[in-house]
Amino acid sequence: MTGRFEGRVALVTGGAHGIGAATVRRLHDEGATVVVADVDPDAARRAVDALPPRAGGAPASVVGCDIRDSASVDAAVATTLERHGRLDVLVGVAGGTGVHAGLLDGMDDATWAAGVDLNLAGPARCVRAAAPHLPRGGAIVLVGSVNGLQAFGDEDYSAAKAGLVSLAQNLAVRLGRRGVRINVVAPGTVRTRVWTDRADPDRLAPLYPLGRVGEPEDVAAAIAFLASDDAAWITGVTLPVDGGVLAGPLAHFETLGGGGDPAADVSDR
Numbered sequence: 001m002t003g004r005f006e007g008r009v010a011l012v013t014g015g016a017h018g019i020g021a022a023t024v025r026r027l028h029d030e031g032a033t034v035v036v037a038d039v040d041p042d043a044a045r046r047a048v049d050a051l052p053p054r055a056g057g058a059p060a061s062v063v064g065c066d067i068r069d070s071a072s073v074d075a076a077v078a079t080t081l082e083r084h085g086r087l088d089v090l091v092g093v094a095g096g097t098g099v100h101a102g103l104l105d106g107m108d109d110a111t112w113a114a115g116v117d118l119n120l121a122g123p124a125r126c127v128r129a130a131a132p133h134l135p136r137g138g139a140i141v142l143v144g145s146v147n148g149l150q151a152f153g154d155e156d157y158s159a160a161k162a163g164l165v166s167l168a169q170n171l172a173v174r175l176g177r178r179g180v181r182i183n184v185v186a187p188g189t190v191r192t193r194v195w196t197d198r199a200d201p202d203r204l205a206p207l208y209p210l211g212r213v214g215e216p217e218d219v220a221a222a223i224a225f226l227a228s229d230d231a232a233w234i235t236g237v238t239l240p241v242d243g244g245v246l247a248g249p250l251a252h253f254e255t256l257g258g259g260g261d262p263a264a265d266v267s268d269r
C-alpha cells in the first residue's frame with residue numbers, strides 16, 4: 001500500500017459502518033490521520049479501535065456528528081482543526097434511504113424533506129464547513145449513487161443524490177481556482193448492512209455486467225483515488241463505481257436476447 005495520504009488529515013462522515021468504515025481503513029492504511037464523524041459515535045469508536053496499528057502519524061479519532069445539523073457539522077470541522085491543525089480531505093459518506101418505500105406518490109412533505117436533508121443538504125453542509133479550510137491540493141469526495149444517474153426507485157433519495165452531481169460541478173469551478181478539487185462517486189449495490197439487514201444482496205448480481213455486487217472496499221478504493229494526488233487533474237466529475245450496471249444491466253440484455261448469447265461471453269466468470 002502506498003502512502004498517498006501521509007501527513008494529511010481526512011474527515012470522513014458516516015465512517016462508522018459500511019462504505020464509510022472501509023474508506024476510513026483505506027485512508028488510514030495509506031497514511032492519513034482520519035477523523036470519523038458519525039451520528040453513531042460508539043460504532044465509530046469500534047471502527048477506529050479495529051484499525052491496524054501504524055508506525056507514524058496521529059491515530060484516527062472520533063467526533064460525534066449529525067450532518068442534518070449545521071452546528072454539529074461546524075463543530076466536527078472545528079474539532080478536527082483543533083486536534084490536528086489542518087484538514088486536507090473531506091469524504092462525505094453519510095446518507096441513506098431510511099425505511100420508507102421511497103415513491104413520490106403519496107409521500108408526505110416531511111418524508112421528502114428528510115430524504116433531501118440527509119442526502120443533499122447534509123453533504124452540502126459538510127462542504128460549506130470544510131471547504132474554506134482545505135489547502136491547495138485539498139480534495140472533497142461525496143458519495144452519491146447510481147440512483148442519481150438513472151431510475152432505480154427511492155425517488156426522494158435519488159433526486160437528492162442527483163443534486164450532488166450539480167453541487168460538485170458548481171463547487172469544482174469555484175474551488176478549482178485555489179487548487180481544491182471536488183468529485184462524486186456513484187456506487188451501485190454495495191454489500192453493507194443496508195442490504196444484508198433485509199435481504200441477500202447477491203440476488204441482484206445478475207443485474208451487474210461484472211457478475212457480482214460491490215464490496216465496501218470497491219468504493220473505498222475509488223474514493224481514495226479521487227481524494228489523492230493521482231486524481232490531481234480531475235474535478236467536478238461523478239464516477240460510477242457500479243460493476244458496469246449503468247453501461248447496461250446484463251438482465252436487460254438477456255431479456256432483449258439481441259446480439260447473441262451473453263452467457264457465452266461471461267461463462268468464465
Ligand SMILES: NC(=O)c1ccc[n+]([C@@H]2O[C@H](COP(=O)([O-])OP(=O)(O)OC[C@H]3O[C@@H](n4cnc5c(N)ncnc54)[C@H](O)[C@@H]3O)[C@@H](O)[C@H]2O)c1
Pocket residue numbers: 013014015016017018019020037038039040065066067068093094095096097118143144145146186187188189190191192193194195
Ligand atoms: N450500500 C449501497 O448499496 C449504496 C449504494 C449507493 C450509494 N450508497 C451510499 O453510500 C453511503 C453509505 O452507505 P452504506 O451502505 O455504507 O450505509 P451504512 O448505513 O452502513 O453507513 C452509513 C453511515 O452513515 C452514518 N450516518 C447516518 N446518518 C447520519 C447522519 N445524519 N450524520 C452522520 N452520520 C450519519 C451511519 O451511522 C453509518 O455509519 C450512503 O450515502 C448511501 O446512500 C450506498
